[in-house]
Amino acid sequence: MKNIELGKGVDNLQFGMTREEFKAIMGEPDEIEVMENEDMAEDTSEAWHYDEIELSASFDQMEDWRLTSLAVSSKEYTFEGVDLIGLSQQEVMDQIEMLGLGDVSIEELSDDEDNSQQIATLLDVSLNLWFDNGILSEIQWGPYWDEEEEELIWPGEEEE
Structure with a gap:
């Protein structure tokens, strides 16, 4: 089982790491x-998909190609010790x-x-949280956001 950590990542995959560190x-x-944003040339993203483990990782050019989000769709991933994938929307909302x-x-x-699809955003x-x-x-998460500074809070920077 792999444990999802909000604001941080999963296991040894931490938000803020480079593509090279991730690939290693x-x-x-x-x-x-x-994915390119036609309005902003420097706003390109890459989503890396690992099909066997049902994990996707996103890297954004605007963040110097650092890891900015993860998405998982396998029951192998737990959230606060609970396996949420496959649960009903009500069960997930209760958790x-x-x-x-x-x-x-x-x-x-x-x-x-x-076919209905909803996204629950926190x-x-x-x-x-993606519901079909x-x-x-699917569970998708990223680093925390600093409203005042309007920037991502990378793991390890929270204490500063």
Whole structure:
């Protein structure tokens, strides 16, 4: 089991590490997806996908290509010791409430009656929970955000 740490990462994968540091631990990704923002040339991101372990890592050019988010979709990952993937939306919301992680906003993403998709966002802890047909399918999280400074708080910088 791999334990998700809010604001930090998972196991020895820590937010803020470089692509080289990440690759030294994880090896080559199965796929690299490049996302470019047409409005801002320096706002390019890369999502590295590791299919076998159901993990994706994002690196952003604006953050000097450091690790800015992780997403997992396997039951191998636990959150505060609880395996959330595959639980119903209500069960997940009950866990989130018990952990006192802050306000949750839920957005409906699908317009298809047969397949519903929602995203539950917890801004206070930089966490997104993706639900397909009422079942948690993916957990996505990143470093904490400093509202005053309008910048990411990298692990290890919180104490400063």
